[in-house]
Amino acid sequence: MSAKSAKETTARPSPGKGEAAARGPGDPGPAGMLEMFYYLCLARAVDERMWALQRSGKAAFVISGQGHEGAQVGAGYALDRELDWLVPFYRSVAAVLMKGMPPAELFLIQLGRDPDPSSGGRQMPGHYGHSRHKILSTSSPVATQVVHAAGIAYAAKVRGTGEVCLTALGEGATSEGDFHEALNFAGVHRLPVVFVVENNGYAISVPVSKQMAVPTVSSRAAGYGMPGVTVDGSHVLQVYEAARAAVARARRGEGPTLLEVTVPRLTAHSSDDQQEKYRPSEELAHLRERDPVRVFAAELRERGVLTPAKEQEIRARITREVDEGTEIAEAAPLPDPATATRYVYAEPPDAGR
Amino acid sequence: MADKRFLDAIHDALHEEMSRDPSVVVLGEDVGKKGGVFGVTEGLYQAFGEARVIDTPLAESCIVGVAVGMSVNGLRPVAEIQFADFIHPAFDQILSEAARLRYRSKNDFGCPIVIRTPYGGGVHGALYHSQSIEAFYAHVPGLKVVVPYTPADAKGLLKAAVRDPDPVLFLEHKKMYRSVRGEVPDSEFTVPIGPAAIRRPGRDLSIFAYGLMVHESLQAAEALGKEGIEAEVVDVRTLRPLDTKTILASVERTNRALIVYEDNRFGGFGGEIAATIAEEGFRNLDAPPTRLAGPDVPAVPFSHPFEEWFMISAPKIAAAARALVAY
Numbered sequence A: 001m002s003a004k005s006a007k008e009t010t011a012r013p014s015p016g017k018g019e020a021a022a023r024g025p026g027d028p029g030p031a032g033m034l035e036m037f038y039y040l041c042l043a044r045a046v047d048e049r050m051w052a053l054q055r056s057g058k059a060a061f062v063i064s065g066q067g068h069e070g071a072q073v074g075a076g077y078a079l080d081r082e083l084d085w086l087v088p089f090y091r092s093v094a095a096v097l098m099k100g101m102p103p104a105e106l107f108l109i110q111l112g113r114d115p116d117p118s119s120g121g122r123q124m125p126g127h128y129g130h131s132r133h134k135i136l137s138t139s140s141p142v143a144t145q146v147v148h149a150a151g152i153a154y155a156a157k158v159r160g161t162g163e164v165c166l167t168a169l170g171e172g173a174t175s176e177g178d179f180h181e182a183l184n185f186a187g188v189h190r191l192p193v194v195f196v197v198e199n200n201g202y203a204i205s206v207p208v209s210k211q212m213a214v215p216t217v218s219s220r221a222a223g224y225g226m227p228g229v230t231v232d233g234s235h236v237l238q239v240y241e242a243a244r245a246a247v248a249r250a251r252r253g254e255g256p257t258l259l260e261v262t263v264p265r266l267t268a269h270s271s272d273d274q275q276e277k278y279r280p281s282e283e284l285a286h287l288r289e290r291d292p293v294r295v296f297a298a299e300l301r302e303r304g305v306l307t308p309a310k311e312q313e314i315r316a317r318i319t320r321e322v323d324e325g326t327e328i329a330e331a332a333p334l335p336d337p338a339t340a341t342r343y344v345y346a347e348p349p350d351a352g353r
Numbered sequence B: 001m002a003d004k005r006f007l008d009a010i011h012d013a014l015h016e017e018m019s020r021d022p023s024v025v026v027l028g029e030d031v032g033k034k035g036g037v038f039g040v041t042e043g044l045y046q047a048f049g050e051a052r053v054i055d056t057p058l059a060e061s062c063i064v065g066v067a068v069g070m071s072v073n074g075l076r077p078v079a080e081i082q083f084a085d086f087i088h089p090a091f092d093q094i095l096s097e098a099a100r101l102r103y104r105s106k107n108d109f110g111c112p113i114v115i116r117t118p119y120g121g122g123v124h125g126a127l128y129h130s131q132s133i134e135a136f137y138a139h140v141p142g143l144k145v146v147v148p149y150t151p152a153d154a155k156g157l158l159k160a161a162v163r164d165p166d167p168v169l170f171l172e173h174k175k176m177y178r179s180v181r182g183e184v185p186d187s188e189f190t191v192p193i194g195p196a197a198i199r200r201p202g203r204d205l206s207i208f209a210y211g212l213m214v215h216e217s218l219q220a221a222e223a224l225g226k227e228g229i230e231a232e233v234v235d236v237r238t239l240r241p242l243d244t245k246t247i248l249a250s251v252e253r254t255n256r257a258l259i260v261y262e263d264n265r266f267g268g269f270g271g272e273i274a275a276t277i278a279e280e281g282f283r284n285l286d287a288p289p290t291r292l293a294g295p296d297v298p299a300v301p302f303s304h305p306f307e308e309w310f311m312i313s314a315p316k317i318a319a320a321a322r323a324l325v326a327y
């Protein structure tokens, strides 16, 4: 972690607990809404830049979260971003930005550079992790992380840390045995964990109708003795409201929640996928109507929170941050193969930084 | 004869076997409408319908376990695991169930399933889209493990696997799908599971390899030939059962053995070949049987310099061969 990006991180707005309490529970207030809007747009801009880097041949591969930002920003805003844990997946671009990783770090990961804070160029793009931000390192096999989230929550409970753990996965990943095992364990022990399923209707090409015989993922919650909720991820404030309730419940020691957020997958599964093969053109044509950035911007304009001047200011800041982040990453060195055999076993904690 | 890509040869084998035998079904993630993430099952869904080409839920243990059940009730399932790296949730189904069904039932039940899966690195796939998994599975009695190199073998061995009465793990190197081409006979044929093939005769040393490593070994042999070193390249192609006869006969001719594999060196499959040669071919050896294999880090790291460092390439093989000949 470079000193520069550390400074960027601390410069990020973070709502004080006192301020939130003064507004009353559940009301993010205009400043909170604008912060959510900032992260929504930042995540989109970072994401679009990742694709641009791939298209120009600078990155080998992209997998990202366009369309999922509303789910992640709404849920992320409900967390105590200092105290709580995030166990993300490859679409968690907005979530890890909110948790404190600056754009430069996401581009270092995207380009597989030596200072990539998540893996030092060992993992494919999209595999986030950062212990200082309490973001658990991610692997590729889907749903494995869900069980880890239950374990983190168990540790939080027995150690009395007051932490809540939020984990995210796709609806396809709920078919894996690990999903069942994690929710069962969390239910049995009433753990402080929120399972967020970002349901985009597809697992690569497989539609949700071939993934499960029930209409909602959340209906499965009953089988684990926890509440299940489904909300529309195009509406950030609705997600926030549901996530806030789930986090509060977890924090009170009342146990886990299964929170399903329906989202549009605005891109192909990844840069290796041609979605026109299996997605109806009619569906693709109307996809943008559900774009959370568009929906939330319209909502904030209507509420009078997002003025043209404010929007311009936010977007200008984002453009600057994304450009600067890209420059930092492109200038960073590739890893030295002489270091490839390191960290197979324990080394002093700061040895890799 | 037709010139085919590795990928097309595998596709053709599936298509022909499904046409020949209505009990053959294909199942896996994205194998239907999309035709698989690499395009191997392209068109099968349209040709044979969704009852025989099944887009499964995202659950590997389910895919293999369901295939086991299908196989004891009259179907011939060919399961696709999208990447070999994601086969691990199915390890129990493969090891404890598929591989033991016949032995534990005293031949009362068999398990004629094929599990196809792309393995291997060199495609910027990093830790979880590059693994070689053969050592875990070749260790298991009751399972057959096949790793083709030529498109003709890919087709013939897959057809043989579909007709085999026992479970077969069929490993396809993903880098070869679109980069390796070769002549494939037009007429109906199978290639028996078991025998190895000598791809290039030589007198100075034997190189034993499978999958993509045969390709790299042949390139190395070409370069060595220009230096006056004649390497024999043996394509092992079936890891279990292992053709020890062909392996030992080759060493008897060349007196030197280099075993090349992409997997981590420690505990890798090449150790089995080396041990066989040491035990049964000792008197023919002029040098120790030597392994050249992937370094012992957890799978292939992503970044280009890392991946290049990891992968066994023709120059690395040629260097190891020179050292062995000079021993």
Ligand SMILES: Cc1ncc(C[n+]2csc(CCOP(=O)(O)OP(=O)(O)O)c2C)c(N)n1
Residues within 6 Å of the ligand: A091, A140, A141, A142, A169, A170, A171, A172, A173, A174, A200, A202, A203, A204, A269, B029, B058, B060, B082, B086
């Ligand atoms: C265990 C495992 N099997 C297969 C894959 C390959 N794969 C990667 S993402 C994916 C689809 C995931 O779908 P979903 O959980 O709905 O998440 P989404 O990508 O739609 O956000 C698949 C099959 C994998 N990564 N891990």
Ligand SMILES: [Mg+2]
Residues within 6 Å of the ligand: A170, A171, A172, A198, A199, A200, A201, A202, A203, A204
């Ligand atoms: Mg999905």
